[in-house]
Amino acid sequence: MENITVTSPLLPDLEEFHALLKEIWDSKWITNNGSFHKRLEAALAEYLKVPYVSLFTNGTLPLITALQALRITGEVITTPYSFVATTHSLWWNGIKPVFVDIDPATGNLDPARIEAAITPKTTAIMPVHVYGKPCDTEAIQAIADKYGLKVIYDAAHAFGVEVDGRSILEAGDMSTLSFHATKVYNTIEGGALVMHDAKTKQRIDYLKNFGFAGETEVVAPGINSKVDEMRAAYGLLNLRQVDDAIAARRKVAVAYREALRGVPGLSFFDDMPGVRHNYSYFPLFIDADKYGMTRDELYFKMKEAGVLGRRYFYPLISEFSTYRSLPSAAKENLPQAHKMADSVICLPMHHALSQEDVERVIAMVKQ
């Protein structure tokens, strides 16, 4: 039997992609803000219901660049329950991460715990909409306003997520996206920074092109994070089918929930009222005493049977050697994050899972 992987990339139709490649070949313009790049930025801004999008080559460089653009220094409050790139972006800017515990109801940074972690050195908050579940953006903004802090959302998982019809990317000073192959929407490798005004968009566009503001003028020590025409064309094609992919993912989530609700020792998130979810992940939480098996026992049994779930996000970022010695990384400071990291397994979740695949995953977990 074939393995069922945790995700599978959404791929454009090969013939359609080939036709666009032919256009690129003929034009001989293959990177540096080409026409497909411009078209994709415009198409994404429209799809995501935001005024400005700046494409990046992955989802890590927009985090690093946003911190540069906002001139963030000192300490930044963030979550340990994420992919390492979130905190690495702080480290690459010489910023000290200050970990704050999560709200077990969402897996996101708990706003009620942020104020206690603020010091005179705090300059910003970097929350993550983990699994695409929206953070409590109002509560976070209220704290940011009270203390004069910037807010940069790592929205790597939150492509297309809306609250009451409005994009989650409207929140904070800037938001970043990842378009990695494993994401709901991908450009193979890729990402974006979302901002609210033309001046910031201009500055970010300079920063991702070495700081060039013209042929002979460099206005800042920028980086190179330009997206080539092939990936921009691929991205335009994938954008056409992303709604169908999200609908297919939703069906899988519904099937998992129906089958697993009420099984002793298992819990999962339900949809939040007023939220357009993207079903980017399906985290399942195991209470070993009630389920009769630990999360790791289940993980390895599933693996043996070719059902390749993943323990996103275990270990916590605060447990990695780079960050472990920080005072805020102490286990006592992060009880909810530890509990979630120790009990989570993300079930296979993507647009191409067949009914048989879903049934096989369910049978495995129920067994």
Ligand code: T4K
């Ligand atoms: N912030 C957050 C909150 C993030 O989650 C991430 C990335 C970032 C920032 C940074 O964004 P990027 O710089 O990566 O754009 C994956 C991804 O590499 C990473 O993008 C993602 N988060 C993270 C959560 O997961 P791995 O190491 O688990 O991926 P991998 O290679 O083990 O793939 C998982 C499964 O996907 C495979 O078993 C099969 C399938 N797959 C994967 C690839 C790459 C395919 O079927 N085809 C493929 O080409 O990290």
